[in-house]
Amino acid sequence: MAATIDTSFLQDLAPSLGVMLRRRVAKTPDREAYRFLRGADWVSVTWSEAAAEVAEVAAGLLALRLRREDRVAIVANTRYEWILADLAVMCAGGATTTVYPTTAAEDAAYILADAGCRFAIVEDADQLAKIMSHRGDLPALETIIAMDAAPGALSLDDVRRRGRELLAADPEAVNRATDAIGQGDLATLIYTSGTTGRPKGVRLTQLCWVYEGEALKALGFLRTDDVNFLWLPMSHSFGKVILSAQLAVGYATAIDGRVDKIIDNLAVIKPTFMGAAPRIFEKAYGKIVSTQEAEGGLKEKIFRTAFAVGAEYERRKAAGERIGAGLALRHRLFDRLVFAKVRERFGGRVRFFISGSAPLNREIAEWFHSAGILIIEGYGLTETTAGAFCGRPIDNKFGTVGRALPGSDVRIAPDGEIQLRGPHIMSGYNNLETETADAFTPDGWLRTGDQGTLDADGFLTITGRLKDLIKTSGGKIVVPGAVEAAFKALCPYVSQFLVFGDERPYCVALVTLDPDAIAAWCAENGVAAAGYSAQVSSPEVQQLVAGYIDQLNGRLNPWETVKRWTILDADLSIESGELTPSMKVKRGLVEQGQRERIGAMYAG
Structure with missing residues (x-):
C-alpha cells in the first residue's frame, strides 16, 4: 500500500507566488537559486540576489503604470531573464501571458490581442519585429521591453533603472503591490497549441501555482540541495511548475533553453534531476x-x-x-x-x-x-x-x-x-x-x-x-499510443511512429526516423545514399524498418498489427507545425497533411 501524504500544507498556502518568493528568501537567502550562462561562463545568484533583481524589474513595471492583473506577454526562449521577468510580473500583480518564440507572427498577434496585453517583453530584435509586424492589430499594447538590444523597444536594463529609482523613493512599492494580490487573482494565461483552429487561453490563478509548488514539495522527494537543469520551454506549464516547486523547496536551477546543448550541459552542470518530454x-x-x-x-x-x-x-x-x-x-x-x-x-549525479x-x-x-x-x-x-x-x-x-x-x-x-x-x-x-x-x-x-x-x-x-482511439471497421478497439510506444522501445532509429485505422479494415503507420541515427547507420552499413530522403528510401533502410515492424506485430493482437507503413521523407518538427514546442505530435494536423499517403496504404 502506498504511503499517505500529509495535506496539512493546504492550511498555510501563500496568497501568491510573490509571497512564496519572499518566504523562500527568508528561509535560504544565501543558497544558490539560479545558475545561467553569461557569455561562455556559468554564473550563479543566491535567493537574496535574485529577489533583489526581481524587485528592480517589478518596480520598473510599476513605474510604467502596470496595474493589477494587467497582461504582460513574454516572448522569449528559456533563459534567466525569462524567469526574472515572470517573477517580476507576479510580484507587481500582473498576469504573465506566455508566447513560444517559435510562434508565427500572426498567431503571436492573436494571443496578445485575445489576452489584451498592455505590455510585451520580447527576447531580441527578431521577436520585436514579429510583434511590430502586427502592431496595428494590438490596440491595447502600450509598452514593449527587450531583453537583448532591440532598437525601438525599451531595454530591460532601462526598466531596472526605473525600478531602482522608484525603490529609492518608495522602498515598499513592490511589497505593497505583492500584498494586494489574492489567491483568486489571474497569474498566467497559457495558450494551448491546438491541432485545429485558434489556441485557447487557459486562465491559471495564483492559487493554481502556489498549490502546485507546495503539493510537489509535500511528496517528499525534492530536496533543498538538489540541482535542477531547466531547458524546458517556459511558455509551457511543465517548465513553470518546476519553478513553482523550486520556490517551495529551495533547490538550485541551472538554465539553458538550447535543446541541442542538453547533453553538453548535463556533463558540466551534473544535475540531480531534470524534467523532460x-x-x-x-x-x-x-x-x-x-x-x-x-x-x-x-x-x-x-x-x-x-x-x-x-x-x-x-x-x-x-x-x-x-x-x-x-x-x-x-x-x-x-x-x-x-x-x-x-x-x-x-x-x-x-x-x-x-x-x-x-x-x-x-x-x-x-x-x-x-x-x-x-x-x-x-x-x-x-x-x-x-x-x-x-x-x-x-x-x-x-x-x-x-x-x-x-x-x-x-x-x-x-x-x-x-x-x-x-x-x-x-x-x-x-x-x-x-x-x-x-x-x-x-x-x-x-x-x-x-x-x-x-x-x-x-x-x-x-x-x-x-478522441484518438481507433475502432476498426471490424469493430475492434486499438489504442494507437500503446502500439506506437511499443515500436519506439523496439527500434532505436525511430523518431515518430503514428498509427491510423479508424473505421478502416486494418491499421497502418507513418514512420519518421531520427536523421542523425539513420545517417550513422547508413555510413556503418555501406549505404551510399546522401541526405535523409534518399537514405530512408533505400532498400536497406526499408528492410531495416520492416524487420522492426515484424517484431512489433509479433507482440500485438491480430487486429492491432500494422499491415502497411510508409516512411516520410522528412521528420516531423516544431518548425513545420507538426510538433508542439513541448514535442507532442499534432496528430490531427499530420493526418490531414498526409491523407493521400494514408489513403494509398488502403488502395487495392
Whole structure:
C-alpha cells in the first residue's frame, strides 16, 4: 500500500507566488537559486540576489503604470531573464501571458490581442519585429521591453533603472503591490497549441501555482540541495511548475533553453534531476543502443548481458526477493563496466528524471532503471497547471503516472475518462464561455479527454486519448499510443511512429526516423545514399524498418498489427507545425497533411 501524504500544507498556502518568493528568501537567502550562462561562463545568484533583481524589474513595471492583473506577454526562449521577468510580473500583480518564440507572427498577434496585453517583453530584435509586424492589430499594447538590444523597444536594463529609482523613493512599492494580490487573482494565461483552429487561453490563478509548488514539495522527494537543469520551454506549464516547486523547496536551477546543448550541459552542470518530454529519453535510448549495435562483437554482447542482469536485479529488488551473491557480484561488475558509463552521459549525479507532457514507454523507463537511472512520470494538462499526478522515487510503479497530488481528487467516468477536481484546476478559457462550460461536468469536475485506470493504491495508468482511439471497421478497439510506444522501445532509429485505422479494415503507420541515427547507420552499413530522403528510401533502410515492424506485430493482437507503413521523407518538427514546442505530435494536423499517403496504404 502506498504511503499517505500529509495535506496539512493546504492550511498555510501563500496568497501568491510573490509571497512564496519572499518566504523562500527568508528561509535560504544565501543558497544558490539560479545558475545561467553569461557569455561562455556559468554564473550563479543566491535567493537574496535574485529577489533583489526581481524587485528592480517589478518596480520598473510599476513605474510604467502596470496595474493589477494587467497582461504582460513574454516572448522569449528559456533563459534567466525569462524567469526574472515572470517573477517580476507576479510580484507587481500582473498576469504573465506566455508566447513560444517559435510562434508565427500572426498567431503571436492573436494571443496578445485575445489576452489584451498592455505590455510585451520580447527576447531580441527578431521577436520585436514579429510583434511590430502586427502592431496595428494590438490596440491595447502600450509598452514593449527587450531583453537583448532591440532598437525601438525599451531595454530591460532601462526598466531596472526605473525600478531602482522608484525603490529609492518608495522602498515598499513592490511589497505593497505583492500584498494586494489574492489567491483568486489571474497569474498566467497559457495558450494551448491546438491541432485545429485558434489556441485557447487557459486562465491559471495564483492559487493554481502556489498549490502546485507546495503539493510537489509535500511528496517528499525534492530536496533543498538538489540541482535542477531547466531547458524546458517556459511558455509551457511543465517548465513553470518546476519553478513553482523550486520556490517551495529551495533547490538550485541551472538554465539553458538550447535543446541541442542538453547533453553538453548535463556533463558540466551534473544535475540531480531534470524534467523532460519522453522524446528526450527515447532519443538518448536510441543513441546508446544503436551505438552498441554498431560496435557489435564482444562489446555488444557485454552490453546486452549487462542490461539483462540489471533488469533481473531491479525486478528482484522491487519484488522483495532474495538477491543471491552471484547476481549481486555480476551486477557490481556490470555497474562498473557499463552502467556507470551510461550514467556519466547525464552528468553522473542524477537521482531521477521527471517525464511529462506525453506518455513514456514502460520498457524504456525500465531499461534506464536497469542502469541506475530512475525516470518517474507525471501527468497533467495545461488546464491542471501541468501537474495532476506524479510518481515518487520511494514508491514508483513503472507504467503509471503516480497518484493524484495531495489535496486534489480524481474519478474515472463510465467511459473511462479521467476527471479531476482541486486547487490546480483552471478558472476557465479566456473569452470562451461555451468552451469553458464544455470542459467541466455538470457537477464541476474537469474533463481531461484522456482515458485511464486507477489501481487499488490510487496509481493512474493512462490508456489513451478518447478522441484518438481507433475502432476498426471490424469493430475492434486499438489504442494507437500503446502500439506506437511499443515500436519506439523496439527500434532505436525511430523518431515518430503514428498509427491510423479508424473505421478502416486494418491499421497502418507513418514512420519518421531520427536523421542523425539513420545517417550513422547508413555510413556503418555501406549505404551510399546522401541526405535523409534518399537514405530512408533505400532498400536497406526499408528492410531495416520492416524487420522492426515484424517484431512489433509479433507482440500485438491480430487486429492491432500494422499491415502497411510508409516512411516520410522528412521528420516531423516544431518548425513545420507538426510538433508542439513541448514535442507532442499534432496528430490531427499530420493526418490531414498526409491523407493521400494514408489513403494509398488502403488502395487495392
